[in-house]
Every structure is written in structure tokens, then in C-alpha cells.
Amino acid sequence: AQSVTQLDSQVPVFEEAPVELRCNYSSSVSVYLFWYVQYPNQGLQLLLKYLSGSTLVKGINGFEAEFNKSQTSFHLRKPSVHISDTAEYFCAVSDQVGTNDYKLSFGAGTTVTVRA
Amino acid sequence: DTAVSQTPKYLVTQMGNDKSIKCEQNLGHDTMYWYKQDSKKFLKIMFSYNNKELIINETVPNRFSPKSPDKAHLNLHINSLELGDSAVYFCASSQDGSNQPQHFGDGTRLSIL
Numbered sequence: 235a236q237s238v239t240q241l242d243s244q245v246p247v248f249e250e251a252p253v254e255l256r257c258n259y260s261s262s263v264s265v266y267l268f269w270y271v272q273y274p275n276q277g278l279q280l281l282l283k284y285l286s287g288s289t290l291v292k293g294i295n296g297f298e299a300e301f302n303k304s305q306t307s308f309h310l311r312k313p314s315v316h317i318s319d320t321a322e323y324f325c326a327v328s329d330q331v332g333t334n335d336y337k338l339s340f341g342a343g344t345t346v347t348v349r350a
Numbered sequence: 351d352t353a354v355s356q357t358p359k360y361l362v363t364q365m366g367n368d369k370s371i372k373c374e375q376n377l378g379h380d381t382m383y384w385y386k387q388d389s390k391k392f393l394k395i396m397f398s399y400n401n402k403e404l405i406i407n408e409t410v411p412n413r414f415s416p417k418s419p420d421k422a423h424l425n426l427h428i429n430s431l432e433l434g435d436s437a438v439y440f441c442a443s444s445q446d447g448s449n450q451p452q453h454f455g456d457g458t459r460l461s462i463l
Contacts, residue, residue, distance in 0.1 A: 266449045277354070277440055277454030278393075285449055322391055328449050335405050335447035340393040 236260050236329040238267075238308075240341035247315055248349055255310040255344045257325030266328035267308040268338070269299055273321045281323075284308060295319070320348045353377050356441050356455040363431060364463050371426045371458045373441030381405070382424035383442040383452065384416060393440070399424055400447045428460075436462045 241256040259265060266285050270278040282293025289301040299310045308325060325341040354375045363369055375382060383406075384396040398406035399418045413429045428435060438459050442452040 268451065270454075272391075275456070277442075277456045278452075279454070280451040283449075283451060324393065331406060332447070335398075335400065336449055337395050337398065337406050338452065339395075343391045343393075 236262055236265070236327040236339055238325045238327045238339065238341040240323075240325050240344050242344050243342065244345045244347070246347045246349065249317055250314050252311065252313050253315050253319075253346060255323050255325075255346070257308045257310065257341060259306050259308060259325075259327050261306050264330075266336070267299075267301065268326040268328070269293065269297070269308075269310050270324045270326060270340075271295075271321050272324065272343075278324065281310070315346075315348050317348050317350065319346060321346060352455075354441055354443055354453050354455040356439075356458050358458060359456065360459050360461075362461045362463065365431055365433060367431050368427070368429045369431060369460070370428070371439055371441075371460075373424050373426070373455060375422055375441075375443040375453070377443055377445075377453060379443040379445050379453070380421055381444045381447045382418065382421070383444075384424065384426050385440040385442065385454075387438040387440060387457070389437070397424075397426075398447065405447055431460075431462050433462050436460055 237260045247253045268283045269281040284301045323344045326338045328336045381400045383398045387393045397416045402418045438457045441455040444450045444452045
């Protein structure tokens, strides 16, 4: 079974500074990776996904992530954060459980706190 | 228009009771899921249904029983609630059971007294 490790449990950052959230996955022939964001008292919202193709993936709200097969990483970045980016961020990997069925396995999450 | 809606948003009850959480999606998706998020925010899948058929059934106690009357609804019934069941339960849906992104509801916070 696939798994992901989020290397930072908490990331404090000042407004307008860059942020990087680290995610490593267990190696596999095919890998499908996602980043989700969870704002306080809300469900998860997809930020971006990597299924195939270009290793640099752009998502919503100015986020991007780079798939690095040799390092088995899928780090999330934003060049300049806002207070509204304060949230919990989850890296997830899709694991095949049937012919056409997959399940998501989530990392433990990274809490991003943006300060003025 | 809420894409994936769960009710109730909060559920406070006593140990031993039976409760249900309802989930509905209006996205026309074929696959629906239930997740449990514990107090440390760790998120783990419990069940998935594809067009009313059970696909994923993780190691979940038999006290938890999902029911899918149609592909737009996936309800979660919990019998004999225990303290360890306290968590936030999320419903989600995706177009199919493949790698399409999942859309999540806002969660149901279950507190057992």
C-alpha cells in the first residue's frame, strides 16, 4: 500500500513570505498525488493534483507543487502567502484497490499559520 | 448550492446510543466515501460506494454500517456509540472510483459524552 509522509507538522510563516510544505511518498510504478487544504471548521478542498505529464503542477490560490520521482517527493510551494492561507494542508496518494477503484491515503497534515 | 452536504453538522450524544449521519451529493458523481478525522487531524478512509455498491471497507467495527439508497446518498449509521467514536466524519464524492478529485462535505463533529 502507498503512503505519504509530511515532514513538517507545523509551519509558521510571515505574511508575504514564501512557504514550502514537504511531502514524500512511498515508491511505486504509478503514483497519483494530491494536495488538499482544510480551512477551520470546513471540509477538504483540492489544491492541485499530479496524475501524469508535466512535473510542475499549478493549483488554485497561487500554489504549485513539483513531482520529483528520483526523490519520491511532491512538495507544495507558494511564493507569497496571505493571512487567509492559514489552514491545514494534506498531501495524499492514490492507491489502487481494484480494477478501476482507488483510495486516498493522507499524510498527517501540516498546520500553516500565517502571521502579519 | 452545496455540492456535498452532511447533516447534522454537530452531534452530541451519550455512550451506547445509536445515531445516523446523512450525506447527499448533487454533483452527479458515482462514488461516495466516508472518512474519519481524529483529534490529531489524521484522516482515514472508512468506506466507499460506487453506484450503491460497496467498494472499500476498511478495518472498521461492525457497529458502523453505511447505507446507500441511491448513488446520490450515502448515510452512516453507528450502533452502540463508544467514547473512541468521537471524531469529525467527512463524506466525499468523486466522479468515479478512479483518480478523479474528491469533493468533501463540511464534516459532522460527533462528541460522545
